[in-house]
Amino acid sequence: EEITRKVSIGPTRLGHPCFYCNKDIKLANFTIKQGEQIMFNSVEEVNGTLTVNCGVVRDNQSHSFTLPLSQEGEFYECEDDHIYTLKEIVEWKIPKSRNRIVKFTNMLHTWDSSNPLPENFDGCLILAPIYEVQGVMKFRRDIVHILSDLDIEVIDVTDSYDISCFLQPLSMEDVFERTSKEFPMVAEVIEGPTGRQQPYNLLCPGKEIVIHKKYQAKRILASEIRSDSHKRHFLIPASYKGKFKRRPREFLTAYDLEIARSDKEQLHVVATKAFDSPHAELFSVSVGDQFLVQQRQTGEVIYQGRKKVIDVLACEQILSEAYKKVLLPMYMEGGFVEVIHDKRQYQLSELCKEFRLPFNVKVSVRDLSIEEDVLAAMPGLQLEEETTDSYLLISSAGDPADSWEIPVYRLNMSVQLLSKSVAETVSSPTRTIVEEISEEQYYMVRRFENQALHPPPRPPKKPTTLESKPLLTLAERSVSDAPHAVKLHLGNYDPLGTQAGIDVYIFLKNKGHIVPFASTFGGEHLCASPLMC
Structure with missing residues (x-):
């Protein structure tokens, strides 16, 4: 119970804090071991009793269970190495009325001349939140910000006033936390989002909208292909109607070739960097050599006078009039570029179904249903991974059939719920947008996805005879x-x-x-x- 009071537990991954107990917790058909990481997912009422839905992972298998708020024990929060924004730490990761010790990273932000930290600072920071009271005045349509340490006297007059007379603004996160039974609902926009793109430019203050439902929707995370660091990032909905053509991929090692290999078509690459093999049994690559990638296997090499089995990548070298089977070491550091023979145009759903991400494409036919298709202007896109995020389905109160999907956690917007009834009339297809996201939002999206982490390639073991030399530091x-x-x-x-x-x-x-x-x-x-x- 103390954890639920002190730490935010909510529907997002940020709202899933992890704790461990210093003793075993024995349940009816399950025992949580001492020190085992417990993820708190949500608080729900079951048969009149408040419980916490929890989960543990054992042997890559997730096990779910519930704990009553009356569960006793010494619980300690688990450390993690995720990257958080300051806003996320304040809202989710600082227990109420507590400080937080964090490690500063400048990975996502380059400070300007206003950097408050000492030069080359590499220590820890103690974050002490300074709270602000947000209030509303009677019959006013805006929000008043009051410092919590303002030296004034406050008298509680709640019982003397009708609360319904006051503005009660809700953020998109607040609306999303409502139960599914409360939808659809009518709301008035108090603070609208910024942006010229529809429907953002339609959500101006005073506009009445219908919020039909909440749900999780899939997006494809994509980045612009360019040589410098100023890449643009996008979340593309599955309903995008444009068509794509394939673009060549680049690979740095033979290990990357193995990861990209597909059973549907043979991977054809050209070497862009030479590689001198340390073993006579393995192939030395020259710039311009062309290969058809076959499969991963093992091979024998002579290392320091003894036979050794190592992992190799079997390929066929394309010669002028023949093919030659060659073996490349998996640790090979080189450079390869893909040769594309496929001239077909693909829908987004076809690409995700037939090919393994990440994948390089270019828009060949723009989406005609979009007034300005920003993807069509990109010289190339890398489709990186499929993500899932929270969305609300909204429409104008005057035209409930014209419905839009809006993101919950990337839209700075507040509304007030109105006591109006509305019938569920959404029948036309939901309109979606290609959402451009900032560099910071890009990393925030990527960090929570379960990526297939592959071990790095093995370094080369050259068969050299080492002379006796004095040891050096x-x-x-x-x-x-x-x-x-x-x-x-x-x-x-x-x-x-x-x-x-x-x-x-x-x-x-x-x-x-x-x-x-x-x-x-x-x-x-x-x-x-x-x-x-």
């Missing part, structure tokens, strides 16, 4: 020697019980590139996350 190695590999022998520290020392190979690169890192335990490779050098 990393500080004693000149940075000007990079790129090079350094071997760190860490004695007999053996967490995996292999009864062998550990050789750690770190491959350094200039210019701040992300490079793979791997260590060997008793001859077996264990890949860790990419490091930033």
